[in-house]
Structures are given as C-alpha cells and as structure tokens.
Amino acid sequence: MRRIDAESRVGAVRRPPRIRRVTRRRRLNRAAAHVPLLLIALAIAFPVLWAVATSFKPTQVLYDLDPFAAAPTLEHYRSATAALPVGRTVLNTVVVSAAVAIGQLVLATLAAFGLTLYRFRGRPVVFAVLVGTALVPQPALIVPHYLMVSRLGLLDSYAGLVLPQLASLALAVFLLRQHMAAFPRELIESARVAGASDRMILLRIIVPNLRPILTAVGIVVFIQTWNEYLWPLLATSGMDRATVQVGLRVFQTEQGQAWGPLMAAATLVAAPLLVGYVLMQRRVTDAFLHSGID
Template identity: 45%
Template structure:
C-alpha cells in the first residue's frame, strides 16, 4: 500500500497535469473551431455542429483567388525576416560588448536597456510615423522594418545571458592564441550561440509576424500590407466574408507553425540549457 506522502505526490502530479491539459484545451479550442469553420459552407459556419458537414475548399479558393492572400503573406515574410535579421545583427555584438564592460557600467547599461523595454511601443507611434512620412517611406519595406528595431533590447538581454554562461576559460584561450575581440565573437562565440540564436530568432520572427498596429499605419496600401491588417480586406461592403476570412487566418498561421515545428527542439534546448552543455 503506497505511503501517504507518495499518495500526495501522485495527487499533486495528476492535478498539475490536469490543470495544464485544461489550459491547453482553452488555448487550442478556438484555433480548432476556426480551422473546422474554414471548411464549412457559408450557411454552416454558425450552426451547432462543430465539424464541417459537408466539408468544402470553397473558402480557400475564394481567399486565394479573390483576395491578395499570397501577396500579403510574402510581404509579411519579408518584413518579419528583415526585422529578425537586423535585430540579431545589432543584438549579437551589443550583447558581447555588454558582457565585456566593467561590472558597474554593465549594471547601468542593463538597467537602461530594461527601461527601453518598459516603454509602451504605442507611445513611439507618432514620432516614428512622422519620421517615415517625412522620408517618404510609407508603403515601403524600410518603413515597415526599420522602426520595429526599437525592440532589439529584448534580444540583447537574452543573448547576454547566454554569452555570460560561456566559460571564461574558452574565451581566455582564444585571446591567448592572439584572437582579437571581433575574431573571438565570430570564431568562438557564434558557433556556441547557434541554439540560442535560433531560439531568439524564432521569438523575434513571431513577434514581427503578429505585429498589427505599426504595419497598418506604415503600409495601408493593400499591395504593401502585411497579413495581420490585410485580413481586413475580407470585411467587404456587403458584410464580413467569414469563411474566406477564417481560411486566410489559417493560411497566415502556416508559416509560423512550420518554423516552430522545424526548430522546436532548438528552442527548448536554448532556454532550458543556456550556454554550454
């Protein structure tokens, strides 16, 4: 017969798993409903049957034929990839330089970076909008991408933690061999940071992909819009096209799901085991 302590541990484990399963169900049920509804006929979207009966691909045909879904997806991929790449190009040397600062200066700089993360992005909308309007960057990729670099501080903080976890003996050996700081970063740190870079890149990509407010202001033209505000094209004068709208929403999630599935192991390893293993 199991002891009372073993019984309590078993009950606690079952309770935690039940709570997690309930949380997953709450998060995934709306997605499953939208997926099922995207295969329904216009008259069956709001019926009581959660499954499409009969199932149809008409919503996807309308979304890809009558609306510029593919153009919106291409614009979003270019924007998200550009934001991710530029933020990493800035964050990697910044995080390396931050680690090399003396302790007192290091703490001050980290505090300043954290303060930038606490500033609501919405408070920067007006100056950024006026800047790209003055430069003539509305409805352009520079206008979409460059203002979003204000969020680089998060990548700097995450990469700093991974760089600090690298043993100092590894860096010291490279310096004794005559490597300059740039060579240490390029030849020693970057190979060690590949899992962390992959994880941070995915977080940055997903954040940029889901951005709504800035793209809706910087690129209001449907030919230059991204997928999040561009889904508003399904709200026609005759009323919302719910079926094609749901189909477009499902198509918008495919790149993110594919990226995460291909790199989920790397993301887990990077955040569960920072630095060297």
C-alpha cells in the same frame, strides 16, 4: 542450501505481482499528471480548431454550434483567395519577420558583447537605460516612427516596415548579455593572449557557444513580428507590402465581418508557421530548453 533456494524461488514467484502493481501505479500517476497539460492544450487549440471548422462550413450553417451540421465546402477558401493575395501577403510577412529577427540578433549581439567585455564609465547606466526602453509602450512610439519613416521616404517599403522594429531589442540585449556574462572569462583571456582580436573572439568563440539562445531569441522576435498589426497598418497603403495581419482587414465590411472567408484566410496564412514548426519541432524545443527561456 536447498531451503535457501526454495525461499528464493518463493520470493521470485511472489515478487512479480508486487512489481507489476508498482509499475501500474506509476503509470497511472504519470497519466494523471498529464491530464492538466492535456486540458490546457485543448483550451489553447480550441480556437484554432474552431476557426478551421468554420472555414469549411457553408454560409447557411456558419453560426451553427454543430461542426458537422452540413457537408464541408471550399466556398470560403475560393472567396478568400479571390479577395486577398495570400501568397503575396505571406511573402511580405516572412521577409519582414526574418529581416527584423536577423537585424535584432546582430545588433543585440554586438550590444551585449560591448556591455559584457568592455569596461567603461557609465556601463551600468547604459545597460539600465537600454533595458528600461522595454517599459515604454510601443504605441507611444508610433508617431515618431511614422514621422521618421515618412521624412526618409520609406513608407510602403520593406525598409520602412523593418527599421522601426529594430529598435525594440531590449529583451534580446538583456538575455544575450546575461548569457555572455556567464561565459568563462579564462577562455576569452586565453584567446587574447594567443593574439585573437575581439572580432575573432565574438565570431569564433562566443557566438558558436550561444547558438541555442540566439535561436530562441530569433524565434521569439520572428513570431512577435509576424503578429504585429499596428505598425504595418500605418506604414503600408496597399497590398504590395501589406503583411498578413493587415491583409485580413479586407474581410471587414460595412455589413460586418465576413467570418467564413476570414477564417479561411486565417487558416491559409497560419499554415506556413504550422508547417515550419512541425518540420523544426525538435530544434525549436531544444533551442528553448538549452537557452533557459520558459
């Protein structure tokens, strides 16, 4: 017993260094695995950081590669706010993006529900045609959209900005339909046997269980609408309904781009999205993880 105790003590003394070496090796491997991700993150963040640094540079050193060539200044921000109604354009963009995201989610949910739970002749053809609309380039639809909005008298209005963009819901229908198809049919049949209507099944059973994918699709549509440029440019004629992408055109003059005020305005209009993402980072990440969207 004493010999066994002595050997166990020796093993206990010798084991910690090996464990420490294994732990250190694992940490190094994990750190090495994060190096490519860090490089990719820096490559993505570099244009943003450069834009922010340029917005604080004085005009005389604007094209200097050294970000600390001179003391930072707010002259570009004063010029940007004087030339562009930042608050108004950001409000317009938020209203339009939120309306398009909510509208597409409502329409895509109803379409996916009908294509999943209802059996009718030609259902595969309808689904294929609907998803196939995603292959049509959006610029090819600009002229029909403009004529439709113009004849309805909706130019330079929120409705004119939102309605044509509600038609681009092929991706949302496809994703929601795939998730609804994987929903347990037994649960739906049990609800029908219990007397639940289709509306109750959709609102009380399916939609609550599809909250992650609905959130993820809503975020994607909101960001796409926020970055939309061509249609708001054609559908608006002034700053009353102009979005941020259209508003930034005021810094394009006959002499060229006013890079300082442009970078300052771009920083100001990007700040709400950045703040919103920081505040809702966990929910945004969880939505994409639980929805299966890469």
